[in-house]
Amino acid sequence: MRAMFAAFAAVIIIAIAAPFVLEQFGFSSAERYSASDVRLD
């Protein structure tokens, strides 16, 4: 059952990490929907 619980933990970790990773790669909504001359920070 260890593999099962490890996998469930992985689901949670991946879900929490996903938004940060996407933002890192420039996939935030704000970045996708603004032109280059918009300052977001």
Add this chain to the structure above:
Amino acid sequence: MRVLREIAIGMLAALAFALPATAQGVSTPADQPVPPEIQQSLDDILARQAGTGERRQPRDFDSAAEQASGISNQLGTLGGASDAEVWEALRFGTSGVKVSAGGDQARVVMQDRGMWWHEYRDGPLATYGGYLLLAMIGLLVLFYVLRGRIRISGGPSGEKILRFTAIERFGHWLLAGSFILLGITGLFSLYARKVMLPDPGTESGLNTEEVIMARQDGALVETLLLASKWVHNNVSWAFMIALVMVFVFWVVHNIPNKTDLKWFAQGGGIIGKGHPPAKKFNGGQKIIFWSVILFGASISITGLSLLFPFELPMFAKTFVILNDMGVPGLLGMDPYPTQLAPHEEMQFAQLWHAIVAFVLMAIIIAHIYIGTVGMEGAFDAMGDGEVDLNWAKEHHSLWVEEVQAADKSGAQATPAE
């Protein structure tokens, strides 16, 4: 100068007398009596809403056209000179619309297929999708009542054989755990408002307090929907990673062969006596595998299209290919539309995502049943990875022979062989 002053005073005096007369002469629409032939009572309105009343005659003096600004006004209508081609271009295309940001989708001013999508989503999709899942659960309950739990014929031997390694089980549970979360949050997104929210507008029996309560429920449902959307969007990555993992692990063992035909001929052991032979995966499991891979891939692709709105349009291209293949003709349908607004692409992505997800959920409910309550000894394969030897011999006789032969020859046998 004197003459001029007298003329001016005279004109002002004339104006002072004329103004009240002018004010009385102009009457607002509200002042006009409603002609008896178009007067209506509450009964008339209710009858019309119920579809049994007569069609109401327009009150011309109160119509939108009458209220609109004049043709010469900046915001006036074009009247009979309204440019049909301009409106058609706005409705069906994006020609002439320029935007400084927002991409192609921002150039769409009108998108008249939105209501079709909305009605299909809340109507047939939600209704028949729900029936499909309930029907599958009903069938499984019936099967359980008629057949009961499938036992190990010879009883458990007590001897164990390794069926799935830890990494295989990890991949399986990564897929299973994420799919269950995605299924629950997906169903919640589709049904929450429909099921959990009474509509104060149509529920005439609600009193004020109940309407307030309904609105509070609404706020709660909206919060839960936002949370549900977050889970659905972010858990999707675990599903996609796991889908690739299980494909790599098991594709070799899921290529159809002649053994599967024998397995299906015996209905997997339901028809006739004894268990049909099978390798690592039997015919039924191969159907589950390919359903998960193909439907899972389809759900993933449309899901990515929904995760990154307007960035992955695919339906217009797919429809061109299907039209070229003559698929609509074979199904007795008109050719599929090949010119889609960006929003229509998203609408088709949502519908296809949900339709395929319903089918896969129905299949997976059956898979969960057979892997848990439906069959003795089956859960062990994914629990600690080791199954009872008698169970393995009954359901995967050829695989057991292969494993034992490999053990005897002293080779480094992998459980997958």
